[in-house]
Each structure stands twice: as C-alpha cells, then as structure tokens.
Amino acid sequence: MNRALINIDYTNDFVHSDGKLTCGEAGQVLENDILNITKEFHDNDDFVVFAIDLHEPHDNFHPESKLFPTHNVKDTWGRELYGSIEDYYQKIKDDDNVYYLDKTRYSAFAGTNLLIKLRERNINEIHLVGVCTDICILHTAIDAYNLGFDIYVHKNGVASFDDIGHKFALNHFKNTLGANVVD
Numbered sequence: 151m152n153r154a155l156i157n158i159d160y161t162n163d164f165v166h167s168d169g170k171l172t173c174g175e176a177g178q179v180l181e182n183d184i185l186n187i188t189k190e191f192h193d194n195d196d197f198v199v200f201a202i203d204l205h206e207p208h209d210n211f212h213p214e215s216k217l218f219p220t221h222n223v224k225d226t227w228g229r230e231l232y233g234s235i236e237d238y239y240q241k242i243k244d245d246d247n248v249y250y251l252d253k254t255r256y257s258a259f260a261g262t263n264l265l266i267k268l269r270e271r272n273i274n275e276i277h278l279v280g281v282c283t284d285i286c287i288l289h290t291a292i293d294a295y296n297l298g299f300d301i302y303v304h305k306n307g308v309a310s311f312d313d314i315g316h317k318f319a320l321n322h323f324k325n326t327l328g329a330n331v332v333d
C-alpha cells in the first residue's frame with residue numbers, strides 16, 4: 151500500500167439531476183470510470199479514501215452558506231454517494247484499506263486527519279477523482295502539492311458544472327502543480 155485514491159464528493163447533491171448543487175450530466179458520465187478506478191485501487195490493496203463534504207443544516211458560520219445553496223447535509227439523501235459508487239462503497243466500507251472522511255472545506259486536508267492517515271501508511275502518491283475539478287479537486291491538489299505529494303488527476307474521473315473552470319483546473323494541475331493528468 152503506497153498509493154491512495156481520494157474519491158471526492160461524488161454524491162447525489164453534486165452529481166444527480168435532482169442534486170442541490172449538481173454538475174449534472176458532466177458528473178454523471180464519470181460513474182463507470184470512477185467505479186473502475188476505485189475497484190482497481192481497492193483490489194490492489196491501495197488506500198481508498200472517500201472524502202465527503204459535510205454540512206449541518208442552517209450553519210450560518212460556514213463560509214459556503216453565503217456562496218451556495220445548502221447541500222450535502224448530514225444524514226440526507228443528497229450526501230449519499232451517487233449511483234453504483236454508493237452500492238460499491240456499501241460493499242467495501244468495512245475493509246481495512248477503505249476510509250471514509252468527513253470534510254467541511256473544499257480541500258480534503260483542511261481540518262481533517264487525512265495527512266496523518268497518509269503519512270502513517272508511507273503514502274507519497276495520491277490519485278484524485280470526483281467533483282468539482284475546479285473547486286474541491288483543485289483545493290485538495292494544491293494542499294497535496296504544498297505537502298510534497300506526487301499527484302495524479304484522472305481526467306475521466308473529474309468534472310465540474312463550469313466547463314471553463316474545469317479546463318483551467320486541468321491545465322493548472324499539469325502546468326503549475328506538476329501533477330500527472332492521466333486518461
């Protein structure tokens with residue numbers, strides 16, 4: 151186990167057509183690729199992290215409350231993983247190499263124990279899939295860059311509601327963060 155897959159925010163609210171803050175079809179078409187990548191990492195005994203946005207209802211102190219409609223609220227359908235990813239997660243969730251992480255900011259490193267979990271496993275290489283390319287994936291990649299990780303972003307595993315932002319972020323991963331953007 152020297153690699154980690156960080157599966158970010160692939161939930162109903164961010165992906166499903168009825169989601170509160172959805173990427174819509176751009177997010178939905180990732181489903182099979184994210185499932186296959188997650189299976190590959192899981193079966194290879196790599197570390198599989200589900201880093202999932204968590205909000206309390208009516209949290210006026212949270213900076214996102216001024217920016218976005220309420221989303222990914224604790225114990226709601228909107229916070230469940232989307233489609234077959236939820237089914238697969240339910241199957242593997244008790245395995246030793248699977249870790250579910252509540253995050254409350256864009257970056258999976260902000261205010262979480264992700265760094266400790268990676269360091270204790272001597273993991274230097276992190277792979278990113280999920281949404282949105284230009285928000286939570288980008289902020290996680292920037293923190294990973296500053297912490298010295300080798301970063302892989304799976305092009306067929308990331309999407310955004312904002313096509314310009316998506317394209318900007320893919321270039322930024324490669325040209326500014328030195329990440330590997332892989333097909």
Ligand code: ZN
Pocket residue numbers: 203204205214221222
């Ligand atoms: Zn949020």
